[in-house]
Amino acid sequence: MANVVEQLKHLFMPKSVAVIGASRHPGKIGHEILRNLIEYGFEGKIYPINPTAEEILGLKVYPSILDVPDEVDLAVISIPAHKVPHVLEECGVKGVKTTAIISSGFGEIGNVELEREVLDIARKYGIRILGPNIIGVVYTPSKLNASFGPRDVVKGNIAFLSQSGALGIALMGWTITEEIGLSAVVSLGNKIDIDDADLLEFFYEDENTRVITIYMEGLRDGRKFMKVAAKVTKKKPVIVLKSGRSERGAKAAASHTGSLAGADRIFDAAFKQSGVLRAITFEDMFDWARALATQPPVRMNEAVIITNGGGAGVMATDAAEEYGVNLLEPSPKLIETFRKYMPEFGSPKNPVDLTGQADAKSYYGAVKAAFESEEVGAIIVLYCRTAVLDPMDMAKAVMDAVKDAKEEGYVKPIVVNLLGGEDTIKASKELNRKGIPSYPIPERAVKTLGAMIKWSKWAGYLK
């Protein structure tokens, strides 16, 4: 299996990339991929291939891959489906190591024979294939954006794999707007060669990736996936959004990608047995990924809620029960500590209600105390917009507490919710930028902690 990892290095960290079907015309896929490659800053060599052009976007164009004077690690192929076999043969002769076949018109429209033909050629030459019928591949540590999706993918350590190209593009946009940092975007398409399990093997080893997220509609080889997943999830969280949960949804999935969706409860059981976190919506998937990519594991399921609004505290308490987050019964000593950071009518029990009078010092003090206390295993911080405390000051107080605690050796998972208008959204973004996961409603913060607890149990950090 180490072999797969080595092979996939050519896909994610190529020294040179050829774009077969590079186009002069903006808007054409073969143009957009080339432009993304250049503008996202890929530092290796880029070879546009097109028999009828001499220069595109300032780069010299070669009529065929065989004319490229150098070695080619990765060939991105965006030409009509029926021409793919011929071009792949040329790639084989050239010694290309991996290909990403963008072209559609294969198994997804019933053209299974063409798929088989392509696969046979690949096997003959030992070329690995991503796709076909994909939007491309992105790997941010290499500054590689070989896709026709949005360009400015935010760097980070979440890998995102998508069986659906359309969703892949839409969600790339989503991650950019939400500033979710990605290590990779991989469009899987028809998965005739490279599949989810292969990619799991790669990201298992990849030190630029901490969390793996997958949008899945079906699997060809369920056993292989589950076996690899069971290994990978012990080291890194894997979050899967598998659609086709309902009978009718499964049917729709089958007609969409031709996947054998299979009975959903089999998937569900298999995910559980292999430690895969199953998300139902994209909101969940990226909410969880953001926290799992930045926070330490939960080593004690004893959470404390710190809030300036009683109502928000109650809602988080409800959610805690729902999502398996255990709320600490604080000791009298800890209660006395919390009491220091609130007016007389505050509540130092859990939820710790600093009241609407809470200022930055109250938040700093209470959060810091939670880090310092041996009783506390995880921290949930809530804030309702008040006139007393600007949301950005609240965010800074939390950042300072996290930073100072860390310097003193206290490391614990923390999730935040800021509830309010435009300026709370800004403060929330700032927290996220600093690696402190922050959400717009209390339930999403608590649900995320619930997912972290699930994974921490599975990976053995928590009994």
Place this chain on the structure above:
Amino acid sequence: MANVVEQLKHLFMPKSVAVIGASRHPGKIGHEILRNLIEYGFEGKIYPINPTAEEILGLKVYPSILDVPDEVDLAVISIPAHKVPHVLEECGVKGVKTTAIISSGFGEIGNVELEREVLDIARKYGIRILGPNIIGVVYTPSKLNASFGPRDVVKGNIAFLSQSGALGIALMGWTITEEIGLSAVVSLGNKIDIDDADLLEFFYEDENTRVITIYMEGLRDGRKFMKVAAKVTKKKPVIVLKSGRSERGAKAAASHTGSLAGADRIFDAAFKQSGVLRAITFEDMFDWARALATQPPVRMNEAVIITNGGGAGVMATDAAEEYGVNLLEPSPKLIETFRKYMPEFGSPKNPVDLTGQADAKSYYGAVKAAFESEEVGAIIVLYCRTAVLDPMDMAKAVMDAVKDAKEEGYVKPIVVNLLGGEDTIKASKELNRKGIPSYPIPERAVKTLGAMIKWSKWAGYLK
């Protein structure tokens, strides 16, 4: 009960408002309320009351309510709790009709006697009291913002009632950012007089309100609420977010507002029996309210999903099953109609997959066809960001289809999801502005339709 409605007209549509405890100092509650009143454009008379000031924000100040030369419909009281009885006596002598007591320091900190004293005075003079311990009241048709929450509340026809002041302020901010149009914001606080049921009576009659949303932690008189709710919900949807669902949450709620939260399953059953829609999160509450406030009732639980992304279609299909949305089996005739708006490899069954090649014409055609078909009861439109179709063009196509269909007499509920980055968010906002509810993930659109179906059944539009 008509009496309550008449009395509450003085609260929501006062001809004159006094602010008792008006302050010169920005940041003080008594200053912010006065400023909100002025700047939100209240067109009636405003009388600041303060014994030690002569002019605040350009308005003449009166030392006492008794010195005001005119009648006063509404007195907003923001002074220390122990001074409230004296001032309320003066209000009584003056003939003030309603008061909103902002001041805290009553039942919520155990000061029940003071509450009783205040209530006795109010009863003596026939004054109705909102509060105490509130952030104020907003009624957008009167341009009345008598609160110390955010100022620029967006006009619309959703009434929002909140037992928690902190959440009230935070959510006012939320509705502004999300452009959720409100008719009213009512902070209920300790509810010593005016309660949820009274307000339901008012909004039942109020022609500026189409949907009533309530954040609730507990009720003093559950029977009264449920009785009124059962009547109101037949005419207008009532959405309640009642926190304290879990045992521990209920305890936290009790310590927060002193509400007897009661066993949650009793509430749950009572909500069901009185046609109240129960939301678990604020996201749900405002998602549903937005659609119920703009869309016609569902008269046939036969929904069609129109999408340009197969994956999104599958996810919506899954959600449909989960949230009680029945998906139409389209007739051969309707299938043929849908087929006109897609390439050969599209899927004209439900979900109707226009494919990634869909342009504005495809969307317009398919959505219009869904409006025109007698088989279709509700329409779910999904869009994944593609290079082929700008999200704003997609939004316009949907708006045009809705408009043209309406002109031809076809009126059906529609919900939309646009998945992608910054520009899809903009297009989504534009749809919402035009009264077409649009959401960031497919599940939220479908869940909302599920809530509409629930209410439509209850109200007798749907069998």
